[in-house]
Amino acid sequence: MADFLTANYHAHTWRCLHAYGTEREYIDAALEMGIRTFGFSDHIPCPFRGGYVSRIRMTMQQAAEYAACIRELRKEYAGRIRLLLGFEAEYITDFYEEQMRMCHEIGCDYLIMGQHFLRSEELGPYTGTPTDDENRIREYVDTVIEGMRTGSYRYLAHPDLMNYQGLDSVYEWEMGRLCRELKKLGIPLEINVLGVGEGKFYPAEKFWKLAGEEGNEVILGLDAHCVDHIKDRSSYYKCLDLVEKYHLHLLHELDI
Ligand SMILES: [Zn+2]
Ligand SMILES: [Zn+2]
Incomplete structure (x- = not known):
């Protein structure tokens, strides 16, 4: 097994207001770690109505500058590392077309x-807020499946962000449904390296057990919000332990 990821598609930039450092620092760290494909996937801007201003994502107006920045760096680093321009996006029907x-x-x-x-985001609640309301997990699964059927998204980041704390039977039913449908669609699930590094409630073992049983494809994502997240080898190894424990089918790169 390699000693680190060779491709990462999950990284943020300072534009989301909760990530730190420059793109150049991220790329240099990626090079140092032997990453050959590095995708920036900052939080997608949303066309909020009524003047709401997010404190966790860029504005719609900033998107062009973000793209220009990554494109410029792509030219500069050509031949050393492959840089991709992406977004991490919620599927929200009101914003989708725009x-x-x-x-x-x-x-x-x-x-x-x-x-x-x-x-x-304006209406909340955050998916990671603990809940025992089974309507919430059902809505999460329904929304993700509906969004994935558009074919617009390449993988599902931290699928286990949905923090349902109620009955195990409900969790298994709903998340089992999610895993089965995404397998049918050929959409990989991300094991979130940052979650391990920061001791969050995800990756949630109860989820990865289900994904193992369903036979989903999985991929690791750094979810880098600073340079240190690109050098976290110990969390990477812990993610590999999960892959092994639940016999997950690990992809090393996507066809982009
Ligand atoms: Zn973030
Ligand atoms: Zn995320």
Whole structure:
């Protein structure tokens, strides 16, 4: 097994207001770690109505500058590392068309889905907030499946962000449904390296057990919000332990 990822599609930039460092620092760290394909997937901007301003993502107006920045770096680093331009996006029907138009306009290479909110950040709640409301997990699974059926998203980031704390039988039923449907669609599930590094509640073993039983494809994602997240070898190894423990089918790169 390699001693680190060779491709990473999950990294943020300072534009989301909760990530630190420059793109150049991220890329140099990736080079140092032997990463050959590095995708920036900052939190997608949302066309909020009514003047809401997010404190965790860029604005729609910033997208063009983000794209120009990554494209410039791609030229500069050509031959040393492959740089991709992407977004991590929630699937929210009210924003979807406008976001797709924006992605097309700026020449975005790929999207990953990270369903941090079900009905937009403005309305909440955060998917990671503990709940025993089974309607929430059902809505999460329904929304992710509906979004994935558009074919717009290349993988599902931290599928286990949905923090349902109620009955095991409900969790297994709903997440089993998610795993089965995404397997049918050929959509990989991300084991989130940052979650391990920061001791979050995900990766959740109960989820990866189900994914192992369903036979889903999985991929590791650094979810880098700073340079140190690109050098976290010990969390990488812990993710590999999960892969081994639940007999997960690990992909090393995507076809982008
Ligand atoms: Zn973030
Ligand atoms: Zn995320």
